[in-house]
Amino acid sequence: MTQPISIIAKALVRERQRTGLSLAEISRRAGIAKSTLSQLESGNGNPSIETLWSLCVALDIPFARLMEQEVSTSQVIRFGEGPSVTAEMAHYKAILLATCPPGARRDIYQLITQPGEDRHSHPHSPGSIEHLIVTQGRALVGPTDSATELNPGDYICYPGDQPHVFKALEPNTHAILISEQN
Structure with a gap:
């Protein structure tokens, strides 16, 4: 199973830089500790869906953008594999297969x-x-x-x-x- 933390880390840094906001400001808006966001941007941790949703709201981006990978050639994802996240309070797992680029x-x-x-x-x-x-x-x-x-x-x-x-x-x-x- 592909762990999405490295994908998420790159996306968090990319999207935070796109907004021009500081680590502290995004943390404040998302209601999470600055150290937590710093760890996530460094590729450490195991964020819940709830934490990621809060970050998406703070960054004003769709959830799937945190798990986007650049794909310029073929990509195969076997059943049950792919970047995934789980919920804290439910037996729920979401596996991202693909996102739709703007205007597509x-x-x-x-x-x-x-x-x-x-x-x-x-x-x-x-x-x-x-x-x-x-x-x-x-x-x-x-x-x-x-x-x-x-x-x-x-x-x-x-x-x-x-x-x-x-x-x-x-x-x-x-x-x-x-x-x-x-």
Whole structure:
């Protein structure tokens, strides 16, 4: 399981610098100790969802921005893996798979596929990104020259502006496809 603290640490520093506010001011606005924020920015600690929400409010950013990773190539997240946070008072775990950049458009598709003829896609518009989660069966998915085998629950993100393929490896393979264009 990927621990998000290093991702969160970089995002906290980046977003605090973007606002031009001091460590003390963000701590005050979030209602947390300055030492806690300092530790989090250093990549130490295990913040709860509640602490992260407070920081997001203080920084005036959406929650997911704290866990954004720059993705310029394919990204695969296996079922149950990925940056995650847990709640203090409930049996609740949130695993971030992807965020939507400002001004982007997303189309969501349900795929129902069978083995046989592979689905080869030509490059879409520049900057296009595709996100796919296999929900049943197995498939080979991604850029034509580096497709990855996925099982139920696995996630992949890859550039849609490059040639890519979807190949069902089992009968009745199902997936959710999210096509994102800027």
